Amino acid sequence: MAEANKYDLSGQGGIQVWTNLPDGVKITLLNGAHGEVIANPHDGGFILVKFDEFPTDPSRVGTQEYVFFNEVRSAQD
């Protein structure tokens, strides 16, 4: 049985997981971009992420941007 992802963003519980997401967690966006959480204001809205992969726009690698919860596919350590 696959180990449950402790950062499961799906369902009603996902709201709380997103709100409490700690710094350093890895984020994968729906558009395939990948980054790391830099800062989380813990209000359930946007989180500051630094991108290390951005297939649809490589110029954004290395940038920090605020990501909204509904743009995210998954989060993991």
Place this chain on the structure above:
Amino acid sequence: MVDIIRARGDYSIAEYIDGEKGTVSRELYVNPDIFEQEMEQIFQRCWLFLGHESQLPNPGDFIVSRMGTEEVIVVRDRNDNKIRAFLNSCRHRGMKVCRYDEGNALVFTCPFHAWTYDTTGSLVGAGFYNHPDAYTDTLPRENWGLSEVAQFKNFYGSLWATWDPKAPSFEDYLGPFAESLRHCLQSSDGDDNGLEFFTPFQRHRLPTNWKVPGFTSVTDLTHTAMTHRSSQAAGLHQDRGQGKEKPTIPFPQEKYAIGDHSLGHGGMCTFYNQAGVPQYTNEWFEPGVDDYFREATERKAQKYVDRVMAPHGWGGGHFAIFPAVMVDSWRLRWYHPHETGMTERWTLSGVDKNAPKEVKDAVRHYSERFNGPIGFFESDDMENWNYVYPASQGARARKLDYFFRNGIGHGKYDDRLPGVIVNGSYTEEAQRARFSRWLAFMEAKSWDDLYPINKSSARRIW
């Protein structure tokens, strides 16, 4: 010039003040049209006090302050450490972006549609911004940040702002009172920006017009004998509790009520007539506190050995910055208009930032005893302010005038504060000065019509 059509028919705003008789119509305090005009003509233009930098020590720290009837977020940026102030209203649909009094924030997220602003006020995100069925190219984020104040000033730790880009510099706005304000922000041993202020600070609402406390109490010695009679009889008026000693070494000084009719500032004023500082006298009952302040006074005396202290208030007295900020050497009090008959008063009580804990505790306890809704002194004042408005707004009452004649015509100019009239310490000179400036603002189309930019427009109405 605005015509107010109410109660007495078609009157211009100037006709509500009678310079010959020394009276002011009660309409100025109870007329909602005049109140709305004040919000535009005065509170949109003047430099307004926001708070003190000690309330925002760290990057990301914020407080929510007020300018007139509006809230502003005052925030220290996370990156460049600068303090800025923004209207607390989302640019999307106007929702309050921040509903906390103070805190530390990475961003400010509007709870309505998640429009999110960073600590420079820039719009950094909006919910569904990147969704293909939403904004697409219709939201240029760089144009939709929070509305920032036009000018901002950190004056020796005190924070001020104005919405008006044409307002003069803050120093020009203060005029000869700049040094007085600077002095009141010094520590007991004479260091600039030497204070910190206790938080959370006192705030309370008064069912009265903002000018009742904001103008009337700018200096008002004649009220103390009656209004504060009970606290005086109980000995509570001996400030810290021990009773004031008399200094054995007199220090030459003069005390007046002063008013700058061109700038609107004024209040209680002590002129010090020689370099140095007055002798310290014991006044605290907490052990060790007098020793601290005596030593601080001695250090200050060294700094002022060849320097005369700037004029400022004395004891519990104060001077005031137009429109509604009262400055003592140990507290800052200011009034926010809410409605014609509702005002909110904030008090920041200060102490030397480098004082030991026992001194800070003693000063804080004293501030709590003296000030605010549970303070013995100010609860006396509130009893007056709470009843002035309801007793003035009736159909008969509002046709009457207020008396502001105390000392009229007996003041004189004094070179120690250029442009300022000095008068007996029990007169109402400072209050008349505020009305002079009030009228100038209410009639002016812009700062171009107002001194100090346009000195020819400086006027005396009394």
